[in-house]
Amino acid sequence: MVGIYSPSLSSEWLVPGRNLFLTIHVLGVACFVYIVAKRFVPLVRAEGDPRFDRPLTRLGKVFKFWLGQWKHPRYRFAGTLHILIFAGFLLLATRAFSVLIVGVSPGFVMPGLSGESGRVYDLITDYAATIVFLCMVVAAIRRLVFKPARYAVPAKYGKSRTADAVFLLGLIAVLMIADSLFAASNAAGHALQDQPIEALAVFSLPWMLKIAIGSMPLATLWALNVTAYLVHEVTFYFLLCYRPFGIQFHVETSLFSIYFAKLERGTLKPVRWGVPDERLDQVKSFGVKTFEDFTWKHILDFYSCADCGRCADNCPANAAGRPLAPRFLSIKARDYAFQHYPVLGKANNGKPLIGNIYSEDEVWSCTTCGACEEECPLLVEYIDKIVDLRRGMIDDGNVPQSLQKPLKALENRGNPYGKMEKKKADWAKAEEFQRTCKVNTVDGNNSAGTLYFVDSITSYDDRMHSIGRSTSRILSHIGEDFGILGAAEKDSGHEVRRFGEEMLFMALRDHNTDAIKASGVQRIVTSDPHAYNALKHDYKDAPPVEHISQVIAREVRSGNIQFHRVENEDKVYAYHDPCYLGRHNQIYDEPRAVLDAIPGLKRVEMKRSRDRSFCCGGGGLMLFYEPKEEQRMGVLRVRMAAEAGANVIVTACPFCMANIEDAIKVAGLEGTMSAIDLTELVDQHMVREVCPVKAMELETATCGG
Amino acid sequence: MEILVCVRRVPDTSENEIELNPAGNDIEREELVYSVNEADNYAVEEALQIRDRVGGNVTVVTVGGEDDEEVLRRELAMGVNQAVLVSDEAFSGSDGRGIATILKDFVQKGRYDLILTGVQADDGAAQVGGMLAAMLDYPFASLVNSITEEDGKLKVSREIEGGNREINEIDLPCVLSIQTGINEPRYVGMRGIRQVASVPIPTLGASDLGVEKDSIGEAAAKVKRVDYFVPALSKGAEMLRGSREENAQKVLELVAARGGLK
Numbered sequence: 001m002v003g004i005y006s007p008s009l010s011s012e013w014l015v016p017g018r019n020l021f022l023t024i025h026v027l028g029v030a031c032f033v034y035i036v037a038k039r040f041v042p043l044v045r046a047e048g049d050p051r052f053d054r055p056l057t058r059l060g061k062v063f064k065f066w067l068g069q070w071k072h073p074r075y076r077f078a079g080t081l082h083i084l085i086f087a088g089f090l091l092l093a094t095r096a097f098s099v100l101i102v103g104v105s106p107g108f109v110m111p112g113l114s115g116e117s118g119r120v121y122d123l124i125t126d127y128a129a130t131i132v133f134l135c136m137v138v139a140a141i142r143r144l145v146f147k148p149a150r151y152a153v154p155a156k157y158g159k160s161r162t163a164d165a166v167f168l169l170g171l172i173a174v175l176m177i178a179d180s181l182f183a184a185s186n187a188a189g190h191a192l193q194d195q196p197i198e199a200l201a202v203f204s205l206p207w208m209l210k211i212a213i214g215s216m217p218l219a220t221l222w223a224l225n226v227t228a229y230l231v232h233e234v235t236f237y238f239l240l241c242y243r244p245f246g247i248q249f250h251v252e253t254s255l256f257s258i259y260f261a262k263l264e265r266g267t268l269k270p271v272r273w274g275v276p277d278e279r280l281d282q283v284k285s286f287g288v289k290t291f292e293d294f295t296w297k298h299i300l301d302f303y304s305c306a307d308c309g310r311c312a313d314n315c316p317a318n319a320a321g322r323p324l325a326p327r328f329l330s331i332k333a334r335d336y337a338f339q340h341y342p343v344l345g346k347a348n349n350g351k352p353l354i355g356n357i358y359s360e361d362e363v364w365s366c367t368t369c370g371a372c373e374e375e376c377p378l379l380v381e382y383i384d385k386i387v388d389l390r391r392g393m394i395d396d397g398n399v400p401q402s403l404q405k406p407l408k409a410l411e412n413r414g415n416p417y418g419k420m421e422k423k424k425a426d427w428a429k430a431e432e433f434q435r436t437c438k439v440n441t442v443d444g445n446n447s448a449g450t451l452y453f454v455d456s457i458t459s460y461d462d463r464m465h466s467i468g469r470s471t472s473r474i475l476s477h478i479g480e481d482f483g484i485l486g487a488a489e490k491d492s493g494h495e496v497r498r499f500g501e502e503m504l505f506m507a508l509r510d511h512n513t514d515a516i517k518a519s520g521v522q523r524i525v526t527s528d529p530h531a532y533n534a535l536k537h538d539y540k541d542a543p544p545v546e547h548i549s550q551v552i553a554r555e556v557r558s559g560n561i562q563f564h565r566v567e568n569e570d571k572v573y574a575y576h577d578p579c580y581l582g583r584h585n586q587i588y589d590e591p592r593a594v595l596d597a598i599p600g601l602k603r604v605e606m607k608r609s610r611d612r613s614f615c616c617g618g619g620g621l622m623l624f625y626e627p628k629e630e631q632r633m634g635v636l637r638v639r640m641a642a643e644a645g646a647n648v649i650v651t652a653c654p655f656c657m658a659n660i661e662d663a664i665k666v667a668g669l670e671g672t673m674s675a676i677d678l679t680e681l682v683d684q685h686m687v688r689e690v691c692p693v694k695a696m697e698l699e700t701a702t703c704g705g
Numbered sequence: 706m707e708i709l710v711c712v713r714r715v716p717d718t719s720e721n722e723i724e725l726n727p728a729g730n731d732i733e734r735e736e737l738v739y740s741v742n743e744a745d746n747y748a749v750e751e752a753l754q755i756r757d758r759v760g761g762n763v764t765v766v767t768v769g770g771e772d773d774e775e776v777l778r779r780e781l782a783m784g785v786n787q788a789v790l791v792s793d794e795a796f797s798g799s800d801g802r803g804i805a806t807i808l809k810d811f812v813q814k815g816r817y818d819l820i821l822t823g824v825q826a827d828d829g830a831a832q833v834g835g836m837l838a839a840m841l842d843y844p845f846a847s848l849v850n851s852i853t854e855e856d857g858k859l860k861v862s863r864e865i866e867g868g869n870r871e872i873n874e875i876d877l878p879c880v881l882s883i884q885t886g887i888n889e890p891r892y893v894g895m896r897g898i899r900q901v902a903s904v905p906i907p908t909l910g911a912s913d914l915g916v917e918k919d920s921i922g923e924a925a926a927k928v929k930r931v932d933y934f935v936p937a938l939s940k941g942a943e944m945l946r947g948s949r950e951e952n953a954q955k956v957l958e959l960v961a962a963r964g965g966l967k
Contacts, residue, residue, distance in 0.1 A: 281899060397783070397891030404892050409720050411895065412738040418720030420736060503895040668949075 007103045007229040017226065021103030021233060028237030035244045036252075038343045042292065042299050045349075048273050049295035051260040058259050061379070066258045071377040075310060078148075081135050082377075085172075088132035089251070092179070095125045096236065099182065103233060119199060126183065126201035133176035133205055136169045143169070150309030157328040158335070161247070161307060168248050171239050176205065178232035184209035185225035192218050245338065247307045254378050257304040260297050261379035266537045266584040269295070269384045271391060271502050280503070287391025287500060290350055291336055294385065301380040302337060305330035311372035311382065316615040317365045321630025324365035326372040326382045332357045354393060361628050363389045364400060367618030368498045369579040374611050383498075390500025403499065406624045411504055414490030414511070415456040416621060425486040427458070427465035428472065437473045442483035442519040450475070450482040451521040453545070455531040456491045457619075457654045463661070464654040470683035471527040471548050477686055478555045482525065488515040494534035494580075495620025509539055516542055525551055527679055529580035529653045530619050536585070547581060549652050552682055553590035556597045563598040563685040572602045574646030576637065576660065577613035578653035591652050591678050598685050606644040614640060616663070619655030634663025638673060652678040706761035706854075708752040709817040710785070711808055711837075712745035713767055714776040715827040725933055732933065741776040744823025748883035749780050750890035751852060752821055759854055762786040764815070768796060768807050777906050782897035783890070793910040798923025801829075805836035806921055810914040812841060819859070820880045824848055831882070838880035846875055847882045 007017050064070045069086055072079030098110045113121050142148065143165055153160045183206040187198045191214070200207040213224060243249050250257075272283050273295070288294055294302075305327070312318045312325035336357050341347045354360060366386045373382055393399060399407070406416035414421060428439035440446045452475060458464040475482045493508035516524070524545040526532050535545040555561040575595060581587045588610045595603050608614045617633040618625075638660060641649045649660055660675045667673075716723070716737040724733045741749075752763045763785040767773050770792055777788035791811055799807065812820060820838075824847065825831035831847075838845030850870070851862040857877060862870045864884055875881075911918060919925060945952040960966055 281896075286896065394892060394894055395896065397893060397897070399892035401889055404890075405719060407892070407894070408717075408740065412717070412720050412740070418717070420722055422736070501894055503899070507895060 007226050018104055021229075024233050024237060025100065025104065028240060031237070031241045032244075035241055035343050038341065039244050039249075039303065041347060042337050042341050042349075043296040045292045046294055046296040046299050047292075049260075049269075049297045050273055051297055054263065057263060058261075061261055061263075062255065062259050065261070065377070065379055066255055069377070071375065074375065075308075078142075078308070079377075081139055084131050085135045085139075088128040088135070091125055091128040092132070094121070095179070099179065099229075099232060100236065103229060122183075122198065123201040126180070126204035126206050129176045129180050130201075130203075130205040133173055133180075136173040136176070140166050140169045140173075148309075150313040151307075154325075156323070157325065157332070164246055165307075168239075168242075168246070171235060171242070175232060175235045175239065178228045178235060180205040181209050181213075181228035182225060182232055184213060185221050185228060188214050188216070189218060189221040189225060192221070244303075245343075247305070250304045250306045250378060253300060253304040254306075257297075257300055257378050257380070260300065262381050262384070264537070265586070266533050266580070268387055268497060268538070277506060280506075285392075286395040286502065287393070288385070288388040289352055289354070289392040289396070291333065291340065291353060292349055293388070293392065294333075298381065298385055298388075299333075299337065301378075301385075302330050302334040304378045305334065305380055306378060307331060308377065310375040310377070311380070314371040314375045314612065316369060316371065316617075316633045316636070317367065317627075317629075319614075319636055320627075320633045322361070322365035322627050323359060324362045329358070329362075329382065329385065330380060353389065354398070358389065360393065360398065360400070363393065364403075364625055365627055365629075367579070367615045367622055367633070369615035369618070370583040371579075371612070371615065374583050387498055387500055390498075391502060392500075394500040394502075400625065402624050402626045403621055406621055407496070407499075407501060407504065410491055410493075410496055410508065414508065415460060416491065416624065417456065417460050419460045421487040424454075424459045424489060425484060427454075427468045428484065430465075430469075433469050437469070437476050439472050440483040441486035441488075442521060443486075443488065444518070446483060447520045448481045448483035449522050450480050451516060451519060451524045451543075452482050452484050453492070453524050453526040453528075453531050453535060454484055454489065455526065455528040455654075457623075457658070458528060459489075461654070461658065464657065467527050467654050467657070467677045467679055470677065470679040471525075473683050474548065474552060474561070474679060474686070475525065477688065478551070478560050480525075480551075483519070483521075485512075485515050485519060488519075490515075492528075492531040492534040492538075494530040494538065495622065497534070497538060499621045505538070509534075513539055513541060527652075527654070527677075529578045529585070530655065533580040533584055547585075547587060547652070549581065549587060549591045549594065549678055552678070553593050556594055561682070562687040563682075564687050565599040566601045566685065569600060569602075571648050572604055572646045573648045573650050574604050574606050574641045574644050575609070576606070576616065576641070576649050576651045576656060577610055578651060578656050579613065579615050580619075581652055582613050583611055591650070594678060594682060595650060598681070604644045604646050606640045606646070608640060616651075616656045617659035619653065623655065623658060632659075632663055632666060634659040635667045638663045638667050638669060642669065642673060647673055649673065649675045650678055650681055651675065706755060706759050706818045707816055708756060708761060708763045708819045708821065709812065709815070710745070710748050710752045710763065710765045710780075710821045711767070711833070712749065712765050712776060712780060712823070713742045713826050713829070714739050714769060714773045715742045715829075717743075718827055725935060729933060730930075739772070739775070741779055742823050742826045742829075744825060744883060744885050746780075746823075746890050747885050747887050748821040748823050749783055749785060750888045751883055752819075753784050753891075754888060755819070755852065755854065756786075761818075764789065764817075766791055766808070766811055768792070768799075768804055774906055778898050778901055778904075779893050781901040781904055781906075782893045788904075788906050790906055790908045791910075791914070792908050793912075793916075795911045795916075795918055795922050798926055799921050800926035800928040801832040802836055802927065803921040803925055805833045805840055807911075807914065807916055808833065808837050809840040810916045811909070812837070814909075814914060818877045820878070822880070822882045824882045824884045834880055834882040841878075841880070844875050844879040845881070846873055846879070848884045849881045850884045850887045852881070852887075 069083045072082050094110055101108045143162055187200055188210050191197050200210055243251055271280055271286055275283055309327055312327040315326055317324040340349050363386060368383045370383060409418035410416050425441060442448050454468055458468045490508050490511050493505040497505035521543060523543050524535055525548055527548045529547060532545060532547045535542045573595060575591055577588060595601055614637050615633055616637050651657055657675055657677055664670055664673050717740040721737050726733045749765060756763050764787045765777060765780045765785050766789045767777060768791045774790060777790060781788050791807060796807060822834035835845055846861050846863055848864045849861045850864050853860045859875050860872060861875055861881060862872050865871055945955050
C-alpha cells in the first residue's frame with residue numbers, strides 16, 4: 001500500500017499500526033497513572049492543610065499566575081521565553097491529542113475543529129510548534145553557552161542540573177519536529193496524490209519541512225510520515241512519564257500549586273491546622289522534623305519547583321553568602337521524596353531532615369523577608385516551611401546559644417534584652433523631650449483613643465528612642481489622643497513566632513492582647529513594621545492597627561502636616577522598603593508620598609526597591625543570631641543606595657535602622673552616607689505653629705512655623 | 706552511669722539590674738528574675754549527653770525553698786530522669802560548708818557514680834563542689850571542659866591559666882565542677898516546661914537525710930557576709946580619636962604593651 005493514509009493503517013514490523021499505537025497509548029497512560037499515583041503517596045501521608053475554601057479567589061489566582069503567567073516578565077528574557085513555550089503548549093495540547101487519536105482512529109477530527117475553524121487552528125498551531133521549537137533552541141543555547149549564574153549549582157547543594165535541563169529541551173524539540181514532519185509529510189503526500197492539501201502556515205516549521213521533502217517519492221514520504229508519527233508518539237509518552245522525575249513535573253502540578261496557593265500575605269500557618277491554641281499542649285510534636293511533617297501543599301510545592309533559581313537570585317541570605325538558597329530547600333526535599341518514595345519499591349521514611357538534607361544554619365539563616373515568595377512564578381511558599389522547620393528544632397531543644405539568651409529574656413522579662421519592665425517607658429521620660437511632648441501611659445486611670453505600640457527595640461535601644469519620640473511628636477502635632485502601655489507592653493513576639501517559639505509567642509500575644517483590651521483604646525499606631533505585622537496578622541482580637549507612615553501620609557494629604565523646604569540641597573534620599581511594611585503588607589506608596597511632599601527633597605530609587613527590596617539583615621531575634629556569612633546584607637544594601645546616587649537612606653523600621661547604620665560603618669561610608677527614619681525626617685521638617693526650637697532634641701531640626 | 710547534678714537558682718545577671726537595698730546588706734530582690742545558674746545548666750547538659758552515650762540516669766538536686774522548684778522543672782524539661790528538692794527551715798543561713806554537708810548526706814542516701822556541679826554560682830564562691838568531694842572522700846576535678854568515659858574511669862580535660870588544657874584520668878565515683886562552654890545546652894521552651902508540669906518533685910528535709918543539725922544553718926556557719934558594696938567606678942575607658950588606621954595601629958600597640966600579643 002503506497003500513499004499517505006493514516007498511521008493506523010500502516011504496518012510496523014508486521015504489527016498493524018493501529019494495534020501498535022493502541023498498545024503505546026495504553027502503556028503510556030498506564031505508566032503515567034502509576035507514577036503519579038506513587039507521587040501521591042507522600043501527599044497522603046503528609047499533614048493536613050485546608051486549601052479547599054474560596055474557589056473563586058483561587059480561580060482568580062489561576063487566571064493571573066498560571067494562565068496569565070503574571071510573574072514571568074519580572075525576568076524579561078527568560079520570562080518571555082517561558083510565556084511563549086507555555087502559550088505554545090496550551091495551543092498544541094488539542095493538536096497533540098488529535099494526532100494521538102489519529103493513530104488509532106483514522107480520519108479523526110477533534111469536535112469543533114472541522115472545516116474552517118480547524119484550518120485556522122492548524123495554521124496557528126503550525127506557528128506554535130515552530131515557536132516552541134525555536135524557544136527550545138534558544139533555551140538550550142542559554143543553558144550551554146551563556147550559562148546564567150542563577151542556574152549554577154554550588155557544590156554544597158549537589159550536582160549541576162544542566163544536562164537534565166538540556167535533555168528535556170531536546171525531547172520537546174524532537175516532539176515539535178516530529179509533529180511538524182508528520183504534518184509536512186501528510187501535505188506533501190497528499191499533493192503528490194492530487195488529494196486535498198492541508199494548508200501549512202508560511203515560514204512555519206511544517207511549511208519548511210514540506211519544501212524540503214516535497215520532491216521525495218511517495219513511498220519515502222509514507223515512511224517518513226509513519227516514522228514521524230511513531231517518534232511523536234513515543235516521545236510524547238516518554239516525556240509524560242519522565243516529567244514526574246524532575247523539574248518538568250511542574251507542567252502537570254503548577255495548575256494545582258497555584259490553585260491551592262496561600263491567599264493571605266504576612267500570616268503564618270498555625271502549628272497544626274485544625275488544632276486550637278488551647279489544645280496545642282496535646283500535640284505530641286511541633287513543627288517539621290521528618291519529611292511527612294510537611295503539609296501536602298508544601299510537598300506539592302516541592303514537586304512544582306521548576307528550579308528557575310529566581311528565589312535564590314533574590315534571596316538576601318544567599319547574596320550575603322549564608323548557607324541558604326530557597327531553591328535548594330525545594331530541590332533537596334524533592335530529591336528526598338523521590339529517593340524515599342521510589343516509583344519502584346517500598347517507601348522508607350522517618351529520617352530527621354535536619355542533619356540529613358538541611359543544616360541548622362541553613363534554617364536559621366532566613367530573615368523571612370519574603371523576597372523568594374514574591375519572585376516565584378509558581379507561588380511556592382518558603383516562610384511557612386522555614387518556620388515549621390524552626391518549630392521542630394525548638395521542640396527538640398536544638399537552638400543556637402546566641403538565640404537562647406534573648407528567648408529566655410523574652411520569657412522572663414518580655415523583651416529580648418533582659419531589661420527591666422519598669423524602664424520600658426524611660427525613652428518618653430527624658431526631661432527635654434517631655435517639654436515638647438507629653439506621652440501618657442494608658443491604664444485604668446488614663447485612657448486614650450489611640451495606642452502607640454512602641455515594641456522592644458524602640459523602647460530599650462538608645463539610638464531608637466529618637467524614633468519613639470519623633471513618632472510621639474508627630475502624633476501630638478496632628479492632635480491624636482494617644483498613649484503607650486509602658487511597663488505593661490511586652491515584645492510583640494513577631495520574631496519569636498517566626499523563629500519557631502510558638503508557645504512563647506502565644507504567651508506574649510495573650511499578655512499584650514489583655515493589656516490592650518484593658519486600656520480601652522480604639523485603634524493602634526506603631527512605628528515598627530514587625531509589631532505592625534504581628535498586631536495585624538498574628539493577634540486575633542487587637543483593634544485596627546496602622547503603621548505611622550500611613551498616618552503621616554493621610555495627614556499630609558489632608559494638609560494637617562505641612563513641610564518646610566529641605567535645608568541641605570546636596571542630600572539625595574533613597575527610600576529603603578522594610579520587608580514587613582512593603583512586601584508583607586504592600587505599603588510602598590505612602591512613605592514615598594510623604595518624602596515627595598517635602599519641598600526640595602531629591603529622591604532616587606534603588607534598583608532593588610518596592611517588592612524587590614533587599615532585606616537589611618532582619619529584625620528582632622535576627623539581631624542576636626550569629627550567622628555564617630561572607631558579608632552583611634546591610635553592607636550590600638548600603639552599597640546599592642550608593643550606586644543609586646543616594647547619600648541618605650530613609651527607612652521606616654527601627655531594625656532596618658540598626659542594621660543600616662551598622663552597615664554604613666562596616667562599609668566605611670561614615671560621613672558620606674547616613675540613615676534616617678521616616679518619622680525623624682518628618683519630625684525635622686514639620687511646620688509647627690509654635691516654634692519649639694529650644695526644646696527640639698534633634699540637632700538638625702529647625703522650625704519653619 | 707548514675708549521675709547527680711547539683712544545681713542552684715540565681716538571679717540572672719543578664720536579665721536584672723543588680724542594686725543594693727537601702728540597708729546595704731543585700732541586693733534589691735523585689736523585681737529580680739531568676740534562672741538556673743549558667744554553669745549548672747552546662748553540667749546538666751553534660752550529664753544528659755553522658756547518659757545518652759553510656760546509659761543510666763540523671764538526677765538533679767537543689768538545696769533551697771519552694772521557689773527553687775522552677776529550676777528543677779526546667780531541668781526536667783531538658784530531660785533529666787528525676788529532680789529532688791532538699792528543703793528545710795534548718796538549712797537557712799548555711800554557708801558553703803553547710804550546703805556541702807547537706808549534699809553529702811543526700812549523696813549518701815543514694816548511689817551515684819558521678820557528681821557534677823557548676824564551676825561556680827553567679828552569686829557563689831566556687832566552694833561546694835570541692836568540699837563535697839572531700840566530705841565524701843571522692844576525687845575531685847575543677848574547671849572541667851570535656852569528659853570522656855574509658856574503662857570505668859573518666860578522662861577529663863581542665864582549663865588552666867592562659868587558656869591551656871590539661872588532661873586528667875580520674876577514678877569513679879568522683880565530683881567534677883563543670884566549666885561553661887563544655888557543650889551547647891539544649892533549649893527549653895515554655896512547651897517543654899508545661900509538659901513536665903505534673904511530674905512530682907520529691908522534697909526531702911533534714912530528718913529525711915539524717916543531717917546533723919549542729920553542722921548546718923546559720924548557727925553553724927563559719928563564713929558570714931558582713932557587707933555588700935558596689936565598687937566605685939574607676940576612670941573611664943580611653944577613647945581613641947584618630948583615623949581608622951591610626952586607631953587600629955594604636956590598639957595593636959596597647960594590646961601588645963599589655964602582653965596580649967605574643
